[in-house]
Amino acid sequence: MPPESTPPATFRIGKARTRFFGLTLDETIKAFFGGNALMAVVVLALITFFLFREGFDFFTQNQHSIRVYREAGLEFVDYIRQQEQDHTALTRYLSDVRLRTLQHFTGHEGLTLAEANSRLEGFDAFAGRYGEAVDPLRGLVSELTEVATEIKTKYQIIEDMKEKRRQLLAEGKTAEADAVIVARVDFKTELGPLIATLPAYKETSDQFATTLRETLALAPALPTPELQKRMERFRELNSDYLVGFPVVLRQLEEWDYTKPVPAWHAFTGFIFGRQWLTASFWQDWYGVVPLFVGSLMVSAIALMLAVPLGVGAAIYISQIASAREQRLVKPAIEFISAIPSVVLGFFGIAVLGQILRTLSQFDSLRWVPGFPFAERLNALTAGCLLALIAVPTIFTLAEDAINNVPRSFLEASLALGASRLQTILRIIIPASLSGIVSAVLLGLGRVIGETMVVLLCAGNRIEIPDFTQGLVAVVQPVHTMTGIIAQEMGEVVRGSIHYRALFMVGILLFLIALLLNFLAQKIVRKYRISIG
Amino acid sequence: MVTATTQRSMATSTLFAIKVPPSQDLGTNRTLIEIENLDFSYGPKQALYDINLKLEEKRVTAFIGPSGCGKTTLLRCLNRMNDLIDGTVIGRGSIRINGVDIHGRGVDSIELRKRVGMVFQKSNPFPKSIYENVIYGLRIQGENDKTRLDAIVEKSLRGAALWDEVKDRLHESGLGLSGGQQQRLCIARAIAVEPEVILMDEPCSALDPVATAKIEELIQELRSHFTIVIVTHNMQQAARCSDRTAFFYLGKLIEYADTRTIFMKPANSQTEAYVSGRFG
DSSP, X not given: OOOOXXXXXXXXXXOOOOEETTXXXXXXXXXXXXXHHHHHHHHHHHHHHHHHHHHHHHHHHHHHHHHHHHHTTHHHHHHHHHHHHHHHHHHHHHHHHHHHHHHHHHHTXXXXXXXXXXXXXHHHHHHHHHHHTTHHHHHHHHHHHHHHHHHHHHHHHHHHHXXXXXXXXXXXXXXXXXXXXXXXXXXXXXXXXXXXXXHHHHHHHHHHHXXXXXXXXXXXXXXXXXXXXXXXHHHHHHHHHHHHHHHHHHHHHHOOTTSOOOHHHHHHHHHSOOOEEOSOSSOOEEOOHHHHHHHHHHHHHHHHHHHHHHHHHHHIIXXXXXXXXXXXXXXXXXXXXXXXXXHHHHHIIIIIHHHHHHHXXXXXXXXXXXXXXXXXXXXXXXXXXXXXXHHHHHHHHHHHHHHTSOHHHHHHHHHTXXXXXXXXXXXXXXXXXHHHHHHHHHHHHHHHHOOHHHHHHSBOOOSOOOGGGGGGGGXXXXXXXXXXXXXXXXXXXXTSHHHHHHHHHHHHHHHHHHHHHHHHHHHHHXXXXXXX | OHHHHHHHHHHHHHHTTOOOOOXXXXXXXXXXXXXXXXXXXXXXXEEEEEEEEEEETTOEEEEEOSTTSSHHHHHHHHTTGGGGSTTEEEEEEEEEETXXXXXXXXXXXXXXXXXXXXXXXXXXXXXXXXXXXXXXXXXXXXXXXXXXXXXXXXXXXXXXXXXXXXXXXXXXXXXXXXXXXXXXXXXXXXXXXXXXXXXXXXXXXXSOHHHHHHHHHHHXXXXXXXXXXXXXXXXXXXXXXXXXXXXXXXXXXXXXXXXXXXXXXXXXXXXXXXXXXXXX
């Protein structure tokens, strides 16, 4: 029988731990850090939740707004107004032709301004007649506008009453609530006079068409073939315009205020709407297109400048620069990101905007499209500054990506007799391309979300830039999605449709940022493995 | 005394089973690379002292020695790869290839590297297809003739004994090959530009014995076309596949002779101690 081995008397490996609320120190620390990490997730979830909760009501409100637009007859009047405005656009074309002719007279033929103007007398008579032709129609529109506005006001008063009553009821003041009389708008009766103008419209419109045709026949001959061609074009535009008259009439005849507004109109009206018009006496429109295009244009300009700068600097610093240059340039670029964007915006207004404008006024630079600038603050100014903001992001991430390319690739390439440049172009850049692309995407995310600079420098005109003139579009003032939120959020009534519309813009921005980040991560993950 | 050393050396050689190639009269080929009184330093730290060495054409020369003895440094001097490191200085002396001083005026390191190829310790194919890997050196020289490139790819891969294994997947990534195949791909890439000299920096240190054997066989075949300089830690390898061996210690060339002589009858006691495995 083997001797029983007895365990050593003292083999103490336990230790009494101090506990707070039943937790040891280690557990407390763990809980603290875990809690912090969890907090980030919770905050993100809350932000998302509230953003969507505040924003989504926009669609019901917008649908309602569009319905009132129809029921109060505003839509009816707008058909005719469009016809009038198209004529105004044609008048503008005509004044452009006059200006060119005047320039021809004063420039090529060397006439004085007075002489040139007198030579244009025939033209002016024609233009005057053309312009006046619309007057009866304009009168009709302004009459109808009054009628429709009245209906809408009536409706709004009733809505206010309803709201008041609801509030009183909520406060429990039943008697007072009953005292508030809520009438109903009888749209049918109210719209009666509006629709009754249809024969009058028809007559006015026919008369208008006849006058236009007669006037056009009297179009004066212009001195050069080029100007004559413009006149021909004017005639063509007019015949197209006249063809549209019966269409307007049909729209008016078929117009029915009871026609329901489908729910998707509220959505398409936002996503594809080309007008962002608020606090208007007539009708508010919340179309995000001008803002989206503005944001996109400013970002595109910024990226066009920031990508070559950022990626080029990253390649130089990681592949070519000496250690001393690296020590100098890297912190300098990274420091740019430390400048508060409001300071950059201020710099943009005071310095860059002025410099660009002065530059654009040099006669020797006339050939550059868009020079001289019509506006000091425009998409180009904002884009240049945003490029400054994007450069550090793109530079830092691209440099990381390039540094991640194994040094052995570089050595192998050089050992085969490749030059530095060949190595960079054929080996280093392809191997780090995924990283560079994601750096650019994150730079884009940074730029699209930037607010202060665009608010200060983009010019803030809510209008889709006129792309028909090509590159000139980049020097037009624009407004952006971020800018509009910052500018208007402080003034809107909480819960109003305008407030909700701004939240929708916020959601759109949020989704864009989400998409860009997702893409950037996906690209990096997909290609990093292949480099090994 | 000398006799005693020799006898002991032979005894240890047998003990460690270093097989030395059968005695053959190598004769002397034309000298291709001539290193004279070379001093080299990394900044303040001197790495090579007064190296004098003549490497013959179409021979395999092995550089052996313990870690940090300067053998890789010397190898990288031969194609001026050390230029990439900041602060390197050739203190004194010269390296002449075919009579031309490679640090001389008018010598372009890029042109030099086209003539002096290199295979690295760790295989480093580019993240490109096998085909593109092989023709990389030609592409950068502007060669774009498809038929010529095809011919060179086949010739180089055959030369690197890899053709049969990869001929059906030339357009797949070079990174998908095994370690030994990748190293042979790197050799194919190096010989595709038809250099005169191939420098090999411990080409088998990351490979298993089978892959190592293949590379060694390949070196034997390549010797008829190229002048090969190989740095190795593996003394069996030096003994098996080199014609001449240079032993370095602490930045100095201790002994340079026929491989057989180095392993069987080293003249220097440090060499003898190293090849017999007593240090290093």
